[in-house]
Amino acid sequence: MTLLLQNAKQLMENGELQDCHVFIEDGEVKQISTTSIEEEANRIIDCQRQLLIPGMIDVHIHLREPGGEHKETIKTGTKAAARGGFTTVCSMPNTNPVPDNEEAIQELLEKINQDAVIRVLPYAAITKGLNGEELTDIETLAHDVFAFTDDGVGIQTADAMLRAMKLAAKAKKPIVAHCEDNSIVYGGVVHDGAISTRLNLPGIPSLSESVQIARDVLLAEATGCHYHVCHVSTKESVRVIRDAKKAGIHVTAEVSPHHLLLNEDAITQDDANFKMNPPLRSKEDQAALFEGLLDGTLDIIATDHAPHSADEKAQGMQNAPFGIVGLETAFPLLYTYLVKPNKITLKQLVDWLTIKPATVFDLASGRLAENERADLTLINLEQETIIDKHTFYSKGKNTPFHNWKVSGIPVMTICDGEIVYEEEYHG
Known part of the structure; x- marks a missing residue:
């Protein structure tokens, strides 16, 4: 051709x-x-x-298959990605079954080969069943996956994360972390701030994210592991990552379009289309994310595309699952509301969606060049x-x-x- x-x-x-x-x-x-x-x-x-431009790269999406085909499939998700201008996506492992063993990963790779219209690089789980306890066989699984993550849940003990980082460093694979200390989430569904008070909804404290990042960057320093932070949302998290980079720790981080474009004030009523994890934070957090992106503390933009059925999302903030879709809207939204008002340049936006994720994760993509x-x-x-x-x-x-x-x-x-x-x- x-x-x-x-x-x-x-x-x-x-x-x-x-x-x-x-x-x-x-x-x-x-x-x-x-x-x-x-x-x-x-x-x-x-x-x-x-x-x-080079085909865009999204290192954080949910394709839901296997087990959640009523929400999304590999075929529909990759078609959505292609429509959004993405040519490489990395699929998270919170599926059923979880890709936590060789057989499950081989079956997933076969399904990707059969149905995906673009390149899909799957993650494997850090722990079996995403339970945060027994580690997967990281060394064996490393050959077939993009990286390791328990995205959707934080690794709750320093011991489990330390052991995982040691194995991942040996296998030369990144540990990619959803950072959330469950002991201080308190059943929250939105940010713990003005909107949670006004709508009388339980709030998720910023500290639940930043304290795990602070723990993990020290573990990454001790092990030499490449540690990548998912969907950063708080000013404290940005500060911790900035300090870790200054200390020479191999930490990278992503921010999602919705956290750049929205804050908690966008939530005016009990509408679960505004429910995501981490939640929309304060104006001050939003400003810190933007500053972190501009100064290189945050390396890339990733959508955290998280499809759910209409029935599930109709249950309201208290009961609906976390997550919003993003593959088909990411570039137009960021271009319209950040580039056109001259808050960032077109070159910066394209780089954060192409060459930078390729460089951070050593991918053979993200470039428009001969050969x-x-x-x-x-x-x-x-x-x-x-x-x-x-x-x-x-x-x-x-x-x-x-x-x-x-x-x-x-x-x-x-x-x-x-x-x-x-x-x-x-x-």
């Missing part, structure tokens, strides 16, 4: 846009030119001077639309961003040289 992309705009290191034409063959970018390319191709695409994977996303920066959850490819419609006006729409996604998503009207 050969593709010739003509009349695209490439984002240069200095942030400027440059005309480019790209020839793709056998899943690789063979030629990039500022002038015309004369190669014959199976398909020639006029990119109409739209932005061409690299042909994982590419074409984006119409001018096109405007209204987010409509009813049009999502994902089974999950649980979003707080329904009816938001956005621009910067992915119109074509190419993975390994194959077109995996194309907006209907696009030529």
Whole structure:
């Protein structure tokens, strides 16, 4: 399969846009030119001077399969990812069964190979059954998985985390942590702050997140393990990670679009589409996350795409499961509400979604260059639309961003040289 992309705009290191034409063959970018390319191709695409970037990478998503197919499947989730401009996603292990042994992981890999329309790199669990106690066979499982995590629950004892980090360091795999000390969550469903008081809902203290990060960075220092913090949400967490990096500890961290764009004040009523874990925090926390992203304390953006059924989310804040979807809305939201108002540059946004996750996790993706994977996303920066959850490819419609006006729409996604998503009207 050969593709010739003509009349695209490439984002240069200095942030400027440059005309480019790209020839793709056998899943690789063979030629990039500022002038015309004369190669014959199976398909020639006029990119109409739209932005061409590396395919985006999301290191934190939930595909729910196996066991939660009413929420999402590998097929629907990866189609949603392709529509959102993502070509590589990393799937969390809170499924049923949990990928905590060789047989379960091999079955998962076979299902991914069968149904995924983009690249899926699965996590394995740190502990068997995500119970926080007995460790999985990290050394054996390391060959087939992206990293190790018990995402959805924090590792409650320092002993379990220390043993896991020692094994992960030996296997040269990251430990990726959902940080939450259950002893001080107190049954919370929203941030412990003004909104929890006003709506009379139990609050989740910021401390429940930051105290585990503080513990874990010291364990990472002791073991030499690459420690990656999921969905950072509090100013204290940012401070701890910043200090750990200054101390030379191998810690990296991600922030989610919803924590950058929203704070607890967005919750005006008992609406579980605003229920996620960690919860939307205070304005001060939101500001600290933004500052941490800008100064490099937080390395990347990841969606924490967490689909649920409409019935589950209709149960209200107290009883509905945590989580919102994000794959199909991430780039347009961040572009519209951060880049267009000049809070960040387009180059910064693209880097946080492409080259930086590739660099943090040593992935052979995230670059638009000759002799690299042909994982590419074409984006119409001018096109405007209204987010409509009813049009999502994902089974999950649980979003707080329904009816938001956005621009910067992915119109074509190419993975390994194959077109995996194309907006209907696009030529």
